[in-house]
Amino acid sequence: MATSLLITSVLITLATLAQAQVKTTYLLTQESCKKIAAASLKYAADNAAPGGSVAIVDAGGHLLYLERMDGTFAQAAEVSFQKARSAALFKKETKGFEDNINGGRFALTTVGPVMLQGGFPIIYKGEVIGAIGVSGAKSADQDTEIAKAGASAKLD
Template sequence: MLRNQLTLSLDLALSAMSAALAEARTLGVRVSVSIVDASGQLIHLAHMDGAPAPSRDIAHDKAWTAAGFGLATSAWEERLASMPASVRDGLMQRPRLALFGGGVPVKVEGSVVGAIGVSGASAEQDEQCAQAGVNAILAALNQA
């Protein structure tokens, strides 16, 4: 099913959303969760009661960035440190790029098929919630 489409279905996104929100509840944090397809288009967005209002857009930006680069947004801190200042400054001024933890790509057979972005808690907690969603997708695919 997914391997032919090379993108996420709504059913997989719903499963991932449940897992990401459950992880947030376990951590005791309130977040927004955005799930996008391989091209960064929104599939599903949830905003927990009490999550900061800007976290909606930030979660979407994290998912969009992770899908676009095929790289967890947490990896950018190290990458930016090794870049020339002009490149680093240019990237950091780009609209929509979220270059801090909380966005995780979903990869199947080496191809990016989507991504999950989470915002509202610490970067580490956001990423933990996003990874829980990714894990739910991968587990569902292994059962198919």
């Protein structure tokens, strides 16, 4: 009897611990991607961006949404996607990578992802749930500003 009670107590304790280890994961929806893109494109229009491509990826760097403004050069679509992918996979803004490369840390150019500014993580409830990348505005700084505007869009 005492052995059965001990085994039951251990099993209940293990079951409780297993439940405590479950983590809630948040995902970007098409609706949230459209809100993020709309915030980016509004910022671009309000700040006289001559064009731009906005790409949004999930936390694994997979493309969820892409929009290219009229008149934007075609390659901006691929570059914006790669910037977003880099920001998602590294969970940080891509500007720091470009700054490091410009400062002489050339080894960063060999790792594969695009290390150009204009990629910004999308953070929801303290977790990186995706990223946005922008390419094709009037400058790299404006790419970053447009991406930040999108990443700051309210998702609740």
